[in-house]
Amino acid sequence: MILVIILTIILTAISFIFDKQKTLKGIKKGIMMFVKILPTLLSVIILVSIVLYFTTDEFLIKYLGEKAGIGAYVFAAITGAVSIIPGFISYPLAGILVQTGVSYSVISVFITTLKMVGVLTIPLEAKFFGYKIAILRNSLAFLGAILVGSIMALIYTYF
């Protein structure tokens, strides 16, 4: 992230040297977009914060670990789809889950739905794409994530 910030500063500086007017116009455009999306963004992160409160480590270990078989997959897919957990939290968490006996294929379903499907961010996505496309993309990504997990499961079982 720090790298992106530095890169942005450098790019903005270079852009400014080349064309002051153009740079200001670009920055203004960017900031306007941000301000317009801000209310939706805030309400989305509020909902996400509340959902995240209920998906504790213990909760995940209980439902992903004990119920081996299909139940764990379904549960992994649904929790992954609903929650949004940043990578620097989700990978250590996944590491803990593996250590407590959750299988790698269940983890792959969880990680994939976590990253590709954002049920709670659909309102945000719909601002850009419209509800129909946002829902279609999330549904297909959900199926895709289950497919990825199933293939991983086959590989882990037979190789």
Added chain:
Amino acid sequence: MKKQKKQKSHKFDFTVIIIFTIFALYSFIADYAPGIDIVQNNFWSFLKEMIFALPIMFILVGLFDVWVSKEKVQKHIGEASGIKGILLVLLLGFMQAGPLYAAFPVAYILWKKGTSPINIFIYLSSTSIAKIPMLTFEIGFLGLDFSLLRILISIPIFIIISIIIGKYFDRHGYKIKDI
């Protein structure tokens, strides 16, 4: 009509924000532990991420808008860009940092500059399949085998999904809206 719709959706957002603000204030005054936990740990960490990551993404998007010509984008990742275009958007997605919702404004600007819908959905997929800045993290906690396997299986599946959505998007004349 369109404007009215926009205002209506913000009404929901503001309702959520106001209720949450009251809830947060109440939690702190009444020392309600779950409330404090939600506000201090979850909400605050997301807010920090959002306040830093997003304005920067938007500034980059704004600069991209004024500097990069439509012809250039169209040539490299437009309708007729083929496999080369797919590889380029995959790479663009992999290099990005931040959450999936930070990729939506990028998708919008790519669309405005003439990127094909299929490539836009491939970009969105690739940025969520793997981010190079996050990869070391994943390998560290779950191992190289797992990461490689997950990424190699995900790429073809999500390219197919992106082609399906892209084609559907095209056929029905959808647009990515300026917010």
